[in-house]
Amino acid sequence: MPEAMPLRATVAAPETCPTVVPSFAGAIQPILNAKCNNCHTGFPQPWALMSYDDVQAWALSIAVDLTHCAMPPADAGTSNMTKAELDAVLGWIVCGAPNN
Numbered sequence: 001m002p003e004a005m006p007l008r009a010t011v012a013a014p015e016t017c018p019t020v021v022p023s024f025a026g027a028i029q030p031i032l033n034a035k036c037n038n039c040h041t042g043f044p045q046p047w048a049l050m051s052y053d054d055v056q057a058w059a060l061s062i063a064v065d066l067t068h069c070a071m072p073p074a075d076a077g078t079s080n081m082t083k084a085e086l087d088a089v090l091g092w093i094v095c096g097a098p099n100n
């Protein structure tokens with residue numbers, strides 16, 4: 001981890017599980033495919049965030065990175081996460097990252 005990681009901003013994670021739990025297959029995976037998986041495909045690039053098991057194992061790190069706007073990196077070439085995308089992914093993690 002580089003010492004001086006530039007943080008663009010921070011966003012608030014939802015504190016309670018939303019009434020309608022975002023669906024991993026229907027909502028979360030497509031967001032990660034669009035915003036993360038141009039890089040996170042696995043060796044030799046950063047580890048995969050492709051399958052449910054990959055994402056579930058990294059859920060807390062993902063929440064930390066997303067609330068600090070650390071991923072996707074500023075120079076990723078992908079667009080930043082929208083508010084709706086952040087709410088969906090962070091809400092899903094607060095619900096316990098279910099395979100739904």
Ligand code: HEC
Pocket residue numbers: 001032035036037038039040046058061062065070071072073075076077078081
């Ligand atoms: C431009 C390529 C790229 C994109 C796009 C990208 N990442 Fe990363 N990610 C990396 C690299 C490289 C590392 C490992 C080096 C590091 O820690 O900075 C990493 C590390 C991580 C880590 C490990 C913890 C950490 O901060 O070191 C997590 C969790 C993560 N990424 C989640 C995500 C999520 C979620 C997205 C999409 C919202 C995403 N990444 C998009 C390249 C990318």
